[in-house]
Amino acid sequence: MTRQVQVVTGFTGFGEGAVEFYDGLLADNSKAYWTDHRAVYERDVLAPMQALLATLEPEFGSGKIFRPYRDVRFSKDKSPYKTACGASVGPFYVQVSAEGLLAAAGGYQWAPDQLTRYRTAVDDERRGTDLAARLDRIAMTDVHGAPLTVAGDRLATRPRGVAPDHPRLDLLRFRSLYVHRGWTPDDTLHEPEAAQRVTAAWRAARPLTDWLDDHVGPADTR
Secondary structure, eight states: OOOOOOOOSSOOOOOTTHHHHHHHHHHOOSHHHHHHHHHHIIIIIIHHHHHHHHHHHHHHOOOEEOOSBOOOTTOSOOOOBOSEEEEEETTEEEEEETTEEEEEEEEOSOOHHHHHHHHHHHHSHHHHHHHHHHHHHHHTOOBTTBOOEEEOOBOSSOOTTOOTTOTTHHHHTBSSEEEEEEEOSOGGGGSTTHHHHHHHHHHHHHHHHHHHHHHTOSOOOO
16 A cells, blocks of 8 residues: 655744654664654654655755665665765755765766766856856855865865866866755754755855856766
8 A cells, every 4th residue: 555645835844753763764774664764754854854845846846765775785784774864956965864964066976977077167268267256155155053064075186187287187187076964963954944955055055056166067868
């Protein structure tokens, strides 16, 4: 029989059991734990995440919630369940876990053609300088108590063919590039104001996502 999850029509915060649910899943990542606590997941995690996306949709567009099940086919870690509930809206990302709330935005896993376009744009004086200035501006924007942090997968050395004195060498090392802001569990996580945190983070990240839209774009699937 298919379970019917009740969708909350207005976001009121994540449920009181959300953090405890993931604390327990970290300790016991098993089907037995999941089955015993599935109602908590659906009530305190899944339904609020659906409501949060509905709240954000008028400004950012429709989103999707990632499945809670891990793909373990090619992993040494056979733990069956993800220890966070994540959702994406285009280049924007949000998740709730035992560590609290996280909002992020940018490019996470670039295909080779995307990485080539990124490095070409960064190498260009006008476009590369523009990206550096945007990231500086993001780093100075307060998002409910702290700025967004720039992150991504980076080469330990410089890309092949790049001069060691390139003025944007640090940016050229990135193989993915995003910004993020996290909040440890607190009362706001369980209140409607949690949506304001995500909204503020995503708005602050727009200079980066706009630049990536213009100069990197989607992967070539041909």
